[in-house]
Amino acid sequence: MTENDIATGYPNTWYAAAFSTELRRGKTLRTHVAGRPVLLYRTADGQPRAVDPVCPHLGADLGGGFVRGNDIVCPFHHFAFAPDGHCVRTGSGVRPPKAQLASYPVRERNGFVHVWVHHTGAAPTWEVPEADTSGYEGTHTWVLNYRAHPIDMIENAHDYTHFAFVHDGTFAEPAGEPKAEGHMITQRLFLTDFWFRTEKNRVDSTLTFYGPNLVIGEIKIPAVNARVLAIGAHTPRKGREVTGMTTTRAQVTLPKGTPATLVRGVNRLLTTFAGYTSGRQIERDGPIWTDRTFLHHQRVTEGEQHIPLIRRWAQQFYSDPA
Ligand code: FES
Ligand SMILES: [Fe+2]
Numbered sequence: 001m002t003e004n005d006i007a008t009g010y011p012n013t014w015y016a017a018a019f020s021t022e023l024r025r026g027k028t029l030r031t032h033v034a035g036r037p038v039l040l041y042r043t044a045d046g047q048p049r050a051v052d053p054v055c056p057h058l059g060a061d062l063g064g065g066f067v068r069g070n071d072i073v074c075p076f077h078h079f080a081f082a083p084d085g086h087c088v089r090t091g092s093g094v095r096p097p098k099a100q101l102a103s104y105p106v107r108e109r110n111g112f113v114h115v116w117v118h119h120t121g122a123a124p125t126w127e128v129p130e131a132d133t134s135g136y137e138g139t140h141t142w143v144l145n146y147r148a149h150p151i152d153m154i155e156n157a158h159d160y161t162h163f164a165f166v167h168d169g170t171f172a173e174p175a176g177e178p179k180a181e182g183h184m185i186t187q188r189l190f191l192t193d194f195w196f197r198t199e200k201n202r203v204d205s206t207l208t209f210y211g212p213n214l215v216i217g218e219i220k221i222p223a224v225n226a227r228v229l230a231i232g233a234h235t236p237r238k239g240r241e242v243t244g245m246t247t248t249r250a251q252v253t254l255p256k257g258t259p260a261t262l263v264r265g266v267n268r269l270l271t272t273f274a275g276y277t278s279g280r281q282i283e284r285d286g287p288i289w290t291d292r293t294f295l296h297h298q299r300v301t302e303g304e305q306h307i308p309l310i311r312r313w314a315q316q317f318y319s320d321p322a
Helices: 152-157 161-166 260-290 306-318
Strands: 013-019 028-033 036-042 048-051 066-068 071-073 087-089 106-109 112-117 140-147 171-174 179-181 184-192 203-210 214-221 226-236 241-252
Touching: 013 028, 013 036, 013 214, 013 226, 013 241, 036 112, 048 106, 048 112, 140 260, 152 203, 152 214, 152 226, 152 260, 152 306, 161 171, 161 260, 184 306, 226 260, 241 260
Parallel strands: none
Antiparallel strands: 013 112, 028 036, 036 048, 066 071, 106 112, 140 241, 171 184, 179 184, 184 203, 203 214, 214 226, 226 241
């Protein structure tokens, strides 16, 4: 059994390693995901790949290499590796040795390149869903680097009491207990004083987490006939360094007959507003996450039982496959 402790390790899950737009055809991107160096690249035919950047020939870092066609080429002796990881060519033209690059499962969904990392190397047990973006136009993208525990974002979303103190006096009323179903957990909240400052203009927010590090939020704002789709990622890089990445889309239903250019303009404006203001909220959490200690025994109040519930649910992402 391999050790992977919730206090110090990383969940076995899909991680948003980059935005799709960061990984252009024929280009490489060096990064870290869940404590491991990962080299992302996109083949000439457009497929994203994620590999362990250590060349099996003599150990050079493939991050300094380049993509030729669909192959990744090492900078040292120009050994080329096909998308299936096999060494298919050497720079000198001699027959390549039997060598295989270690790779990670990759899925490109919702404008992100997702990489599956399991501490034992086990295959994915579930899939990243494709969000329904129909009716939305344009996307607001937001990125922030901060220090945090890998499960800080999901725990934070279920810690309703801090909203009032950290997030502009927002008051959250849960529609019920969070619903956990395997790798997913869904929670519906009514928010007062988030975007709108009157009691009757509540925001109806449903967040579904897919594993502890990816969230799809569907938010309705009845006061202005609008809806928002927010896709968020909390991606541990190395140590406690995390990249927070969000894409936000917003759509408002305007009266029939409103000129299409006006509808587009309003939607773009609302998208920018919703994306910017949500991003600002994570900036407020950041400093608290940075200096927080992972407590093995939390002392929660009566109304905070969902916080340990999240911790227990997240435990499944630290276990070995059965
Ligand atoms: S170390 Fe990569 S080709 Fe030699
Ligand atoms: Fe927060």
